[in-house]
Amino acid sequence: MSYALTTYVVDLDVLHASVGSGDDKLRRMIGGRFKQHLEHFDAQFSGLDLLPVRDAIRAVIEGGPFEPDQGTMYNYAYKWICEFHGRYLDNNDFSPMRAGWPETVDEGLGAVGVTAVSVAEFGYGRAPDPVPAPSDFVPGYGEWSTERCRKALEQWGAADDGSKAALDPDVLQAAESCMGWCRAADAAGRGVAGFFS
Secondary structure (H helix, E strand, O other): OEEOEEEEEEOHHHHHHHOOOOOHHHHHHHHHHOHHHHHHHHHHOOOOOOOOHHHHHHHHHHOOOOOOOOHHHHHHHHHHHHHHHOEEOOOHHHOOEEOOHHHHHHHHHHHOOOOOOOOHHHHOEOOOOOOOOOOOOOOEEEEEOHHHHHHHHHHHHHOOHHHHHOOOHHHHHHHHHHHHHHHHHHHHOOEEEEEEO
């Protein structure tokens, strides 16, 4: 079974503030910008007893009410809100990926002294309260603050070339992608939001 990690550079404060904001203009703008994408997204879940994603987006922006057993759709709705506010980052080294790949990359980062960020943490969290947790832990959500990205870049810069060269080439490439995400976040003064599915 394969998985994917999708990451964005985004102002995390703006993203968090969207939850429960009651901003109907934001809801309409998301619906307009992603109209065909949202229809395609719903088509992937046809036949399942899941809320249409537009309804889920409305509930997240309004801060509820939330239906029981629809946490997965509410967390996907949060992903669409993130996509609206953020900028998509290259995820070629993480889509598709096998189970355990984020942890493998984290081991590589740790081996060269990068401990400020963790790829695996994108799979363990969820959208902020009051959004319910996803029913099957998918999508997972996590974020790296600007400060953590800057610290990771410092740690990466302090690592010697020999320790980087000793990494498996695929792990090194994925680690370099992570540092690219951190550089993009640092340059924008924003954070990184990641969704695991």
